[in-house]
Amino acid sequence: SQTIHQWPATLVQPVGSPLSLECTVEGTSNPNLYWYRQAAGRGLQLLFYSVGIGQISSEVPQNLSASRPQDRQFILSSKKLLLSDSGFYLCAWKVQRDLETGELFFGEGSRLTVL
Amino acid sequence: GQNIDQPTEMTATEGAIVQINCTYQTSGFNGLFWYQQHAGEAPTFLSYNVLDGLEEKGRFSSFLSRSKGYSYLLLKELQMKDSASYLCAVSDSNYQLIWGAGTKLIIKP
Numbered sequence: 001s002q003t004i005h006q007w008p009a010t011l012v013q014p015v016g017s018p019l020s021l022e023c024t025v026e027g028t029s030n031p032n033l034y035w036y037r038q039a040a041g042r043g044l045q046l047l048f049y050s051v052g053i054g055q056i057s058s059e060v061p062q063n064l065s066a067s068r069p070q071d072r073q074f075i076l077s078s079k080k081l082l083l084s085d086s087g088f089y090l091c092a093w094k095v096q097r098d099l100e101t102g103e104l105f106f107g108e109g110s111r112l113t114v115l
Numbered sequence: 116g117q118n119i120d121q122p123t124e125m126t127a128t129e130g131a132i133v134q135i136n137c138t139y140q141t142s143g144f145n146g147l148f149w150y151q152q153h154a155g156e157a158p159t160f161l162s163y164n165v166l167d168g169l170e171e172k173g174r175f176s177s178f179l180s181r182s183k184g185y186s187y188l189l190l191k192e193l194q195m196k197d198s199a200s201y202l203c204a205v206s207d208s209n210y211q212l213i214w215g216a217g218t219k220l221i222i223k224p
Contacts, residue, residue, distance in 0.1 A: 043119065043214030044158075044202070059211075090157055103148065104212070106157035 002027035006091040006107035013114055019064075019078040021110050023091030026072065031093040033074040034104065035066055038088040050074060051096065086114045117141045119215035121203050126221045127193055135188045135201050135218045143208020149177050149188045150202040152217065158202055161188070190220075198222045 006023040013019060025031050035047040046059045048066035056066050063082060067075045074091060091107040118140045127133040139147070146165040150158035164170055164179035164186060176189040188201055200217040207213055 041123070041216055043216045044204075044212075045214075046211065049211075103160040103163060104158075106159070109155075109157050111155075 002093075002105065004091065004093055004105055004107045006089075006110055008110060009108060010111045011113070013081050013112065015083055015114055016080045019076070019081050019085070019112070021076040021089055021091075021112075023074045023076075023107055024072055025074075025093045028072070028093070028095065030071060030096055032096050033068060034092040034094075035074065035076045036090040036092060038090060038109075044090065048076070081114045083114050086112055088112075117205075117207065117213045119203055119205060119213055121201075121215040121218045123216070124219045124221065126223060127190075129193055129195060129222055129224050131193050132189065132191050133193060133220065135190075135203075135220065137186045137188070137203035137215060139184050139186070139203070139205045139213070139215075141205045141207045141213055144181060145206040145208070145210055147177075147179055147186050148204045148206070148212070149175075149186075150204065152200045152202055154199070161201075193222050195222050195224070 003026045033050045036044045037047055038044050048056055048058055050056050050068045053068055064078050089110045092104040094102040094104050121137045148163050149161040151161050152158040162177035164177050167179055167181055169176055169178045174191045179186045200219045202217045203215040204212045
């Protein structure tokens with residue numbers, strides 16, 4: 001069966017510090033991978049998605065970046081965090097299909113607080 | 116622009132029925148999803164509608180009217196564990212999901 005795991009679950013970081021959130025998927029190959037951010041009272045905001053190794057699409061220009069060094073690994077990074085980066089970050093995957101959308105499977109989430 | 120609207124919060128009684136509405140305006144339509152999200156946890160998939168009509172899955176049903184840009188999630192025989200946020204999301208012409216802000220459902224005994 002397929003599983004998705006992201007870490008850390010919770011972190012508190014000072015403004016200006018770097019960030020690295022990691023996500024791995026097991027039990028499938030060549031998944032579509034996604035990073036979302038969820039702010040209180042707002043819908044999920046797509047930050048990045050990837051359809052393959054080294055292929056990253058950015059949906060929102062900001063001080064975050066993403067990388068996919070391996071097929072089932074997706075990393076969200078920042079060199080210098082801003083207060084506005086605080087939120088609940090979710091990694092997700094879905095099966096790549098040409099015409100069908102398929103459902104998203106989410107990781108446990110990472111709660112980031114920037115002080 | 117693209118927009119998904121759903122009520123911010125609803126309250127219902129244990130054992131009762133509740134209907135959560137979702138209206139959408141998107142560039143293209145490739146299906147509508149409902150997800151359940153308990154506080155502090157990740158969303159989990161509930162249902163997917165791409166054709167008009169009602170899809171039933173146990174205590175949960177989801178309805179879609181594409182001509183009206185409207186969907187609802189119907190929860191029957193409410194249980195305390197159904198207290199959660201319910202997220203509506205539409206897949207647009209590029210197969211990207213546009214998410215509503217979610218409806219927080221509070222179940223009272």
